[in-house]
Amino acid sequence: MTLITDVRLREILDSRGNPTVEADVVTESGGFGRAAAPSGASTGEYEAVERPTGEAIAAARERAVPRLVGEAYAGNQREVDAILRAADGTDTFSELGANSAVAISMAAAKAGADVLGAPLFQHLGGTFRGETFPTPLGNVVGGGEHAADATDIQEFLAAPVGAPSVQDAVFANAAVHAAVADILDERGEPAGKGDEGAWAPSITDAEAFEVVDEAVNRVENEVGFEVGIGLDVAAAELYDADAGEYVYSDRTRSTDEQIAYVADLVSEYDLVYVEDPLDEDDYEAYADLTDRVGDQTLVCGDDLFVTNVDRLREGIDRGAANSILIKPNQIGTLSDAFDAIELATEHGYEAVVSHRSGETEDTTIAHLAVATDAAFIKTGAVGGERTAKLNELIRIEDDAI
Numbered sequence: 001m002t003l004i005t006d007v008r009l010r011e012i013l014d015s016r017g018n019p020t021v022e023a024d025v026v027t028e029s030g031g032f033g034r035a036a037a038p039s040g041a042s043t044g045e046y047e048a049v050e051r052p053t054g055e056a057i058a059a060a061r062e063r064a065v066p067r068l069v070g071e072a073y074a075g076n077q078r079e080v081d082a083i084l085r086a087a088d089g090t091d092t093f094s095e096l097g098a099n100s101a102v103a104i105s106m107a108a109a110k111a112g113a114d115v116l117g118a119p120l121f122q123h124l125g126g127t128f129r130g131e132t133f134p135t136p137l138g139n140v141v142g143g144g145e146h147a148a149d150a151t152d153i154q155e156f157l158a159a160p161v162g163a164p165s166v167q168d169a170v171f172a173n174a175a176v177h178a179a180v181a182d183i184l185d186e187r188g189e190p191a192g193k194g195d196e197g198a199w200a201p202s203i204t205d206a207e208a209f210e211v212v213d214e215a216v217n218r219v220e221n222e223v224g225f226e227v228g229i230g231l232d233v234a235a236a237e238l239y240d241a242d243a244g245e246y247v248y249s250d251r252t253r254s255t256d257e258q259i260a261y262v263a264d265l266v267s268e269y270d271l272v273y274v275e276d277p278l279d280e281d282d283y284e285a286y287a288d289l290t291d292r293v294g295d296q297t298l299v300c301g302d303d304l305f306v307t308n309v310d311r312l313r314e315g316i317d318r319g320a321a322n323s324i325l326i327k328p329n330q331i332g333t334l335s336d337a338f339d340a341i342e343l344a345t346e347h348g349y350e351a352v353v354s355h356r357s358g359e360t361e362d363t364t365i366a367h368l369a370v371a372t373d374a375a376f377i378k379t380g381a382v383g384g385e386r387t388a389k390l391n392e393l394i395r396i397e398d399d400a401i
C-alpha cells in the first residue's frame with residue numbers, strides 16, 4: 001500500500017524569500033506527503049551540503065526519483081533513506097543536496113503516515129507517543145548571523161520550563177516576546193526583527209540580558225509558572241581561529257575567558273540552556289565547560305555535533321556537552337536524525353529538535369519532537385513559519401490531528 005508511485009519536486013519560497021526544495025511523495029494507495037527543506041544562516045562547518053535549489057532538484061530527479069518510484073515503500077523510512085544515501089553516494093549529500101534529500105525523506109514519512117491514517121508523530125514514534133511534550137524554546141532577542149547591528153549572542157531564548165501544557169508554554173513565549181517589545185520601548189530602544197522573528201535591537205549583550213530577564217520576570221508573575229532563560233551563543237561565528245579568540249563587539253575573549261564568561265552567565269541568570277557556547281572544533285573546551293556547569297544547565301551542541309552520530313560519539317567519549325541539537329537538514333534524512341537522538345538518549349544527552357533560520361510552513365519537526373520525546377523544541381516564538389510548528393504542537397496536545 002505504501003509503494004511509492006510518484007515523487008515530485010519544486011522550488012518554493014522560504015521565510016527569507018529564498019528558494020527552497022519542496023517534495024511530494026505519492027503512494028500506490030493514494031497516500032500523500034509533502035515536505036520542504038529549511039535553510040540555515042549560521043551553518044556549522046560539518047553540516048551536510050545544501051546545493052542551489054535548481055541543482056538539487058535536477059540531481060534528485062536524475063539520481064533518486066527513479067530509484068524510489070515503483071521500488072521503495074514510503075512506510076519503510078529506513079529503506080527510503082538508504083536509497084537516498086545510495087543515490088547520492090557521498091557522506092555529505094553533496095550530489096543530491098541535503099535540501100532535496102531531507103525534503104524527500106520527510107515527505108515519504110508523511111505519505112507513510114497518511115496511508116496508515118495516523119498522525120506523523122505516531123507513525124514515527126509509535127502508539128504510546130503524544131502524552132508528553134517538549135518545552136518550546138522561544139527566540140525573543142537575537143543578532144549574530146540572523147540580524148545586522150544587533151547582539152553578538154545569536155539568540156536569547158525564553159524557556160517556560162514550568163508550563164503545565166504546551167499551549168501554556170507557547171503563549172508564555174509569545175508573552176515574553178511582547179514584554180521585550182514593551183521594555184525596549186520604555187528604554188527608547190527601537191527594534192526590528194531578525195530572521196526568526198526575535199527582536200533585533202542595537203544593544204549590547206549585557207543590556208539584552210537585563211531586558212530579557214525583566215521580560216521573563218513580568219511574564220512569570222502573570223502566568224504563575226517558571227519561565228527560564230536560554231541562549232544560543234553560536235560561538236563558532238564569533239571565533240577567530242587564527243587569533244584563537246572570540247571576537248565580541250566591545251572586546252575579545254580567550255577560550256578560558258569564554259568558558260568563564262559562559263559559566264558566570266549560567267550562575268547569574270540561572271540559564272537552563274546554553275547552545276554552542278564554544279567553537280565547533282573545540283571538544284576540549286566543551287568538556288571543560290560541561291564539567292563546570294553541566295549539573296546546572298544543558299550545554300547543547302549544534303554546530304559542534306551537526307546531528308551527526310560520529311561527531312556525537314566523539315563528544316560522548318570526551319564528555320563534551322550534555323545535549324544535542326537535532327536539525328534533520330544538517331544530516332539529510334530522518335533516519336540519520338533518529339539515530340542521533342537514539343545515541344544521545346542512550347548516553348543521557350538531551351535531544352533538542354530545532355528549526356532553521358530560513359523556514360517554511362512545514363511542521364515535520366513538531367512531530368519529530370513528540371515522536372522522540374525530545375526535552376525541548378526550538379522553533380521561535382512568533383512569525384507564521386514558526387507558529388506553524390507551535391500551533392501543530394498545540395493541536396497534537398489537543399488530539400486534533
Ligand SMILES: C=C(OP(=O)(O)O)C(=O)O
Binds near residue numbers: 040043355358
Ligand atoms: C537555528 C539556528 O540558526 P541557523 O538555522 O541559521 O543555523 C541555530 O544556530 O540554532
Ligand SMILES: [Mg+2]
Binds near residue numbers: 232276302303
Ligand atoms: Mg544554533
